[in-house]
Amino acid sequence: xxxxxxxxVSGLLDPIAPGIAPGSDAANLSILGYDPYDACKGRGFxxxxxxxxxLKPSDVAFRCNFATVNEDFIIVDERAxxxxxxxxxLAEALQDIRLRENSxxxxxxxxxxxxxxVLVLRGDQISSNVAAEMPKAGYKAGSFRPLDASVEAExxxxxxxxxxxxxxxxxxxxPVNKKRxxxxxxxxxxxxxxxxxxxxxxxxFYEKYKLKAACIAAVSLIKGIAKLSGISVIDVxxxxxxxxxxxxxxxxxxxxxxxxxxxxxxxxxxxDEASHEGNIEGKISIIEKIDSMVGRIIxxxxxxxxxxxxxxxxxxxIRHRKHTGDPVPITIASTEVIRDGVQRYNEREACRxxxxxxxxxxxxxxxxxxxxxxxxLSG
Amino acid sequence: xxxxxxxxVSGLLDPIAPGIAPGSDAANLSILGYDPYDACKGRGFxxxxxxxxxLKPSDVAFRCNFATVNEDFIIVDERAxxxxxxxxxLAEALQDIRLRENSxxxxxxxxxxxxxxVLVLRGDQISSNVAAEMPKAGYKAGSFRPLDASVEAExxxxxxxxxxxxxxxxxxxxPVNKKRxxxxxxxxxxxxxxxxxxxxxxxxFYEKYKLKAACIAAVSLIKGIAKLSGISVIDVxxxxxxxxxxxxxxxxxxxxxxxxxxxxxxxxxxxDEASHEGNIEGKISIIEKIDSMVGRIIxxxxxxxxxxxxxxxxxxxIRHRKHTGDPVPITIASTEVIRDGVQRYNEREACRxxxxxxxxxxxxxxxxxxxxxxxxLSG
Numbered sequence: 001x002x003x004x005x006x007x008x009v010s011g012l013l014d015p016i017a018p019g020i021a022p023g024s025d026a027a028n029l030s031i032l033g034y035d036p037y038d039a040c041k042g043r044g045f046x047x048x049x050x051x052x053x054x055l056k057p058s059d060v061a062f063r064c065n066f067a068t069v070n071e072d073f074i075i076v077d078e079r080a081x082x083x084x085x086x087x088x089x090l091a092e093a094l095q096d097i098r099l100r101e102n103s104x105x106x107x108x109x110x111x112x113x114x115x116x117x118v119l120v121l122r123g124d125q126i127s128s129n130v131a132a133e134m135p136k137a138g139y140k141a142g143s144f145r146p147l148d149a150s151v152e153a154e155x156x157x158x159x160x161x162x163x164x165x166x167x168x169x170x171x172x173x174x175p176v177n178k179k180r181x182x183x184x185x186x187x188x189x190x191x192x193x194x195x196x197x198x199x200x201x202x203x204x205f206y207e208k209y210k211l212k213a214a215c216i217a218a219v220s221l222i223k224g225i226a227k228l229s230g231i232s233v234i235d236v237x238x239x240x241x242x243x244x245x246x247x248x249x250x251x252x253x254x255x256x257x258x259x260x261x262x263x264x265x266x267x268x269x270x271x272d273e274a275s276h277e278g279n280i281e282g283k284i285s286i287i288e289k290i291d292s293m294v295g296r297i298i299x300x301x302x303x304x305x306x307x308x309x310x311x312x313x314x315x316x317x318i319r320h321r322k323h324t325g326d327p328v329p330i331t332i333a334s335t336e337v338i339r340d341g342v343q344r345y346n347e348r349e350a351c352r353x354x355x356x357x358x359x360x361x362x363x364x365x366x367x368x369x370x371x372x373x374x375x376x377l378s379g
Numbered sequence: 380x381x382x383x384x385x386x387x388v389s390g391l392l393d394p395i396a397p398g399i400a401p402g403s404d405a406a407n408l409s410i411l412g413y414d415p416y417d418a419c420k421g422r423g424f425x426x427x428x429x430x431x432x433x434l435k436p437s438d439v440a441f442r443c444n445f446a447t448v449n450e451d452f453i454i455v456d457e458r459a460x461x462x463x464x465x466x467x468x469l470a471e472a473l474q475d476i477r478l479r480e481n482s483x484x485x486x487x488x489x490x491x492x493x494x495x496x497v498l499v500l501r502g503d504q505i506s507s508n509v510a511a512e513m514p515k516a517g518y519k520a521g522s523f524r525p526l527d528a529s530v531e532a533e534x535x536x537x538x539x540x541x542x543x544x545x546x547x548x549x550x551x552x553x554p555v556n557k558k559r560x561x562x563x564x565x566x567x568x569x570x571x572x573x574x575x576x577x578x579x580x581x582x583x584f585y586e587k588y589k590l591k592a593a594c595i596a597a598v599s600l601i602k603g604i605a606k607l608s609g610i611s612v613i614d615v616x617x618x619x620x621x622x623x624x625x626x627x628x629x630x631x632x633x634x635x636x637x638x639x640x641x642x643x644x645x646x647x648x649x650x651d652e653a654s655h656e657g658n659i660e661g662k663i664s665i666i667e668k669i670d671s672m673v674g675r676i677i678x679x680x681x682x683x684x685x686x687x688x689x690x691x692x693x694x695x696x697i698r699h700r701k702h703t704g705d706p707v708p709i710t711i712a713s714t715e716v717i718r719d720g721v722q723r724y725n726e727r728e729a730c731r732x733x734x735x736x737x738x739x740x741x742x743x744x745x746x747x748x749x750x751x752x753x754x755x756l757s758g
Contacts, residue, residue, distance in 0.1 A: 018741035019746070020754050020755070020756055022755070022756050022757065023755065025757060323753075323755065324748055325744060347717050348717055348733070351717075351734075352731065356735050356736065
């Protein structure tokens with residue numbers, strides 16, 4: 001990464017604006033040039049699209065967590081010990097859920113990565129205007145409520161409550177959880193939906209920029225942003241969305257993809273996950289793996305031909321275990337840029353870089369300019 | 380101030396945007412997170428509120444200057460030699476003014492600090508849409524005129540003209556002025572209203588940020604911005620709004636206030652006043668006093684617990700004796716920020732700082748982020 005900085009121009013990037021802490025949806029949409037205040041009306045729909053569910057425009061979709069709750073529905077672990085093994089079996093137990101009260105609302109649930117999943121509600125008279133908060137240990141699970149006085153919001157809120165409670169009934173005594181409990185692991189005894197979303201209005205990336213783009217990402221949110229903006233999603237074996245991901249496999253996939261695309265968007269989730277967990281060793285290890293990934297890329301591209309842009313989508317503070325509004329370093333490496341003498345990729349050096357302090361919405365215009373096809377403005 | 384810079388992250392701040400010269404109202408509103416184009420519709424109302432006048436929503440209010448005019452109403456000194464002693468007596472002479480032509484418009488006049496005062500017009504059919512310019516030596520005083528064709532603007536313009544002329548009649552031979560003349564001082568022989576304002580629409584600061592804030596300021600404009608945004612105003616004995624102010628008393632008041640508030644906004648007017656006067660020694664002396672004030676503050680807070688932000692609300696050029704559109708240095712000192720190696724608080728060093736170049740509207744989001752309660756954007 002330091003080599004990349006020494007071959008480029010650096011700066012500090014506010015994904016949205018100074019001080020604003022973005023969700024991953026807002027941050028990545030902003031970096032791809034979409035107005036995050038307009039495009040991110042609920043991440044659930046992006047998540048479900050990224051999970052490969054064929055969605056209807058009337059669907060309401062949610063991100064879900066397998067979680068551990070106690071008998072009072074208080075969340076004990078919002079990631080159920082980051083369950084991986086057995087998660088698919090648990091998801092299978094949820095495939096035939098029919099709601100009792102809201103039996104006309106169809107339920108589609110899919111596990112995606114580890115403790116993560118998506119829920120789609122399909123039917124008439126449903127709404128995304130419901131409170132369904134990201135689960136957090138210590139808080140009560142399933143505190144869904146309508147955000148307006150409509151029948152649709154009321155029904156949807158009730159449907160979520162039903163889904164959550166049925167998931168608990170079906171999972172609490174599941175053999176996978178009995179085994180987890182016997183091993184001293186937190187059982188994944190409930191599924192908690194959050195991040196209600198409906199079909200976002202998002203201009204196709206190709207229409208917007210006339211660039212053929214590909215996306216390499218493990219997590220459904222990023223894949224979904226790509227799918228809904230018409231960016232090709234490339235699945236990479238070994239990409240896990242966690243600190244154990246195969247960053248070199250991702251680098252190799254990107255190197256192949258750039259031969260047939262104008263732009264490749266490569267996303268690594270691991271540092272965010274490690275930071276949310278307060279796992280400093282894990283964070284260091286995944287950053288080292290990203291360092292190797294960047295090395296693999298710059299060793300195999302000609303910076304005369306290909307620009308390499310390195311940035312973080314947002315800060316996740318390992319101290320606070322959540323996203324903050326701090327800026328991230330960005331480096332744009334290319335033989336086309338005026339190198340600024342910055343030799344290292346970090347916040348302290350980046351603030352002396354030639355890019356100054358820019359915002360997420362500036363990234364795509366800078367890319368287009370590097371490609372000799374800048375947006376132009378003239379009367 | 381240099382110590383503060385060395386313990387923080389610095390940058391250059393455009394109070395509004397690059398090149399825009401703000402009035403003090405626009406600058407301070409912007410820094411507090413209000414859209415200055417929306418919130419500052421005439422400073423008079425802020426001034427009157429800050430002067431402690433109980434205002435009605437239909438009132439039209441003005442900032443006023445005691446000034447020295449000649450017999451042709453040409454302004455000789457727009458601050459009447461910065462009158463202090465006797466100003467209150469002169470104001471008393473104006474307490475029972477009744478307009479002759481517009482006798483249904485009630486007149487409320489209050490002297491605030493030195494040559495400064497406020498005027499409130501109260502009644503039906505009045506308007507803030509009148510030209511009433513900040514007085515300047517060499518120009519004709521009392522050149523009021525309506526800015527639209529309404530009866531209200533016409534009446535208000537006439538009322539201002541009447542008020543100005545009556546003030547001249549009542550003040551020109553006042554004993555205070557006779558004494559001033561005999562001492563070779565310019566007489567405060569007229570009151571010139573300017574900065575027409577009506578009730579601004581301004582969201583309460585607490586509603587906007589959920590922060591309990593206090594304001595320490597001498598000048599009515601800043602106090603009025605605080606009052607109208609629901610920020611507690613703390614009066615400090617010895618705070619004069621001029622270069623002779625007691626900055627250490629202000630520091631001590633701020634140190635007490637921060638124990639019971641989330642945010643303390645401390646404003647020192649002196650450098651602006653000295654600059655408007657072209658008084659370089661005065662400007663240096665008040666900057667030295669601010670230096671001591673900052674020293675008192677950082678010696679008595681724990682930067683683990685309290686962030687200290689130092690900025691100027693705008694540049695007042697001592698050469699041009701007016702506000703300019705240049706950026707000001709800003710330093711945010713806290714153990715939470717990534718220190719950028721900047722060791723001094725000045726423009727030359729600040730432009731190398733980690734904040735880069737930011738705008739007034741970014742200050743509050745940066746503060747909220749430092750308080751671990753950033754504005755967040757997520758679907």
